């Protein structure tokens with residue numbers, strides 16, 4: 410069995426996390442003009458997201474590199490068309506949600522560590538979104554902090570989310586390579602996810618073997634309640650009927666037992 414080096418000792422983990430928080434602060438302090446330069450790619454369109462995630466879509470859609478994602482989401486969530494809520498975590502989400510059919514989502518959000526746009530660009534985006542009939546809001550916050558989810562939950566006003574997507578590419582610089590830390594936001598996303606809802610997540614370069622173990626555990630124990638597909642560095646998770654209330658994850662003590 411593969412051995413996993415998890416750096417589980419508290420001191421090491423604390424130190425590492427502190428360094429990442431410093432990176433986050435540094436990114437936030439950059440001037441507005443620098444903000445675009447930090448990330449070569451930002452506010453990508455739906456086709457770009459599709460080419461990252463088509464490999465984890467159900468068989469029917471996986472070969473369709475550029476339109477597979479749109480077709481899958483719109484077919485799979487068609488029962489809730491018009492009332493769907495979508496969230497992009499780790500991006501402003503404007504171009505992504507503009508790619509879906511008009512009226513498919515009732516409300517969409519982008520959660521980003523930093524606001525990439527000038528006031529003028531924000532105004533232009535808002536005008537374009539409203540001319541397209543979109544109801545989209547950008548929230549600024551750190552995806553590892555509970556505060557941003559409190560803000561989102563207030564916005565949601567007891568409603569749940571149908572679709573959550575995260576594809577940060579270089580944005581993963583701010584995330585510690587630690588399965589326990591990464592599984593925390595994933596657990597929070599799962600908690601606000603509606604039944605039948607879908608999470609698509611790009612995983613930072615942590616031990617992919619560990620993710621494989623988690624996927625195997627889900628497939629073995631929760632086969633009819635959770636649908637999961639993992640390929641390369643992306644996963645798809647779908648919450649089916651009677652899915653567990655909390656997302657089952659591997660506990661550190663189980664991870665140690667895998668060694």
Ligand SMILES: C[S@@+](CC[C@H](N)C(=O)[O-])C[C@H]1O[C@@H](n2cnc3c(N)ncnc32)[C@H](O)[C@@H]1O
Nearest residue numbers: 448451452453499500522523551552576580583
């Ligand atoms: C390379 S851009 C990708 C943006 C978008 N997802 C796309 O595919 O075009 C990285 C994004 O990750 C976001 N990001 C990085 N660290 C983050 C964090 N800790 N919490 C929230 N967003 C974060 C940045 O604000 C930035 O929008």
